[in-house]
Amino acid sequence: MMPAARSAVGVDLGGSKIAAGVVHPDGTIGNRRRIALPSAPRLVDELVDVIADLVSPDTAAVGVGMAGMVRWSKGEFVWGPHSPITNVPVRDILEERFSLPAVVDNDANAAGFGETLLGAGRGFSHVLYVALGSGIGGALIVDGSVYRGRAFAGEIGHMTIDANGPLCACGHRGCWETYVSGPVLDDEARRLGLGDSGADLSAAGFAGDRRAIETLQRVGRSLGDGLSNLIAILDPDLVVMGGAAAVAGDLLLDPARAAIASRLEGAEWRQPVQLVPALFGPEATMVGAALLALQAEVGLKVASG
Numbered sequence: 001m002m003p004a005a006r007s008a009v010g011v012d013l014g015g016s017k018i019a020a021g022v023v024h025p026d027g028t029i030g031n032r033r034r035i036a037l038p039s040a041p042r043l044v045d046e047l048v049d050v051i052a053d054l055v056s057p058d059t060a061a062v063g064v065g066m067a068g069m070v071r072w073s074k075g076e077f078v079w080g081p082h083s084p085i086t087n088v089p090v091r092d093i094l095e096e097r098f099s100l101p102a103v104v105d106n107d108a109n110a111a112g113f114g115e116t117l118l119g120a121g122r123g124f125s126h127v128l129y130v131a132l133g134s135g136i137g138g139a140l141i142v143d144g145s146v147y148r149g150r151a152f153a154g155e156i157g158h159m160t161i162d163a164n165g166p167l168c169a170c171g172h173r174g175c176w177e178t179y180v181s182g183p184v185l186d187d188e189a190r191r192l193g194l195g196d197s198g199a200d201l202s203a204a205g206f207a208g209d210r211r212a213i214e215t216l217q218r219v220g221r222s223l224g225d226g227l228s229n230l231i232a233i234l235d236p237d238l239v240v241m242g243g244a245a246a247v248a249g250d251l252l253l254d255p256a257r258a259a260i261a262s263r264l265e266g267a268e269w270r271q272p273v274q275l276v277p278a279l280f281g282p283e284a285t286m287v288g289a290a291l292l293a294l295q296a297e298v299g300l301k302v303a304s305g
């Protein structure tokens with residue numbers, strides 16, 4: 001007999017860490033592991049070790065969200081500006097090692113799927129997920145499915161904002177994520193002597209520090225400038241903001257909302273697009289990757305409409 005509610009191991013393999021957890025079909029998380037991102041030769045072995053620590057007889061599947069370009073149909077990590085590895089058949093490696101079904105997707109796709117299934121986007125048909133991590137990750141969920149284009153849709157952080165702008169990790173200039181990202185907020189915190197991270201900057205802002213608030217307003221306006229482009233193209237029901245944006249909350253999102261209202265074509269003729277923090281916050285990719293894996297294996301479905 002098939003148990004009613006088996007769990008999956010969900011993994012967030014980002015630009016600086018591997019975070020994994022046992023995720024139940026309702027989105028709750030049991031045991032967790034977290035390690036700094038290993039260098040290229042050790043990365044896949046250490047990914048396998050982290051997962052092995054969490055696999056149990058209750059595990060139905062393994063889901064991995066990776067920062068960068070992933071060929072979903074093959075479960076293959078191709079390339080990413082924040083990743084040390086290229087062309088690795090991650091899904092096949094995990095399925096062979098654990099004798100369990102595995103899925104491998106872009107980290108934002110996984111998070112956007114999870115947020116739409118059980119999080120801040122629940123009940124909406126057209127959800128844009130935007131996460132501030134090592135760069136800006138994006139995913140578009142249409143009627144409960146991730147829109148992938150041919151394979152690599154959603155690389156929104158590399159929209160050109162200024163062709164002569166700062167150099168991006170991808171090798172081009174003036175990408176959106178050179179103005180807004182987790183590391184941009186980390187750098188601002190250090191520049192102002194307010195700590196080492198965007199979380200420190202946000203904490204100072206919530207405590208009323210004027211410089212922190214003004215910095216978050218400036219970065220928030222850049223966030224809104226890019227979002228107004230995406231909203232003009234996609235017209236989603238709402239935008240779910242993950243990663244560092246979920247931590248900064250309205251300190252960052254209010255100036256983004258103001259920028260959208262002033263920049264979006266015909267804004268006064270539209271219903272305002274809601275901008276909401278991710279319910280699963282920094283764990284959205286871990287949870288979403290596990291739910292993608294469970295969806296494939298136990299038929300977990302997104303409620304439509």
Ligand SMILES: [Zn+2]
Pocket residue numbers: 157158168169170171172175
């Ligand atoms: Zn770029």
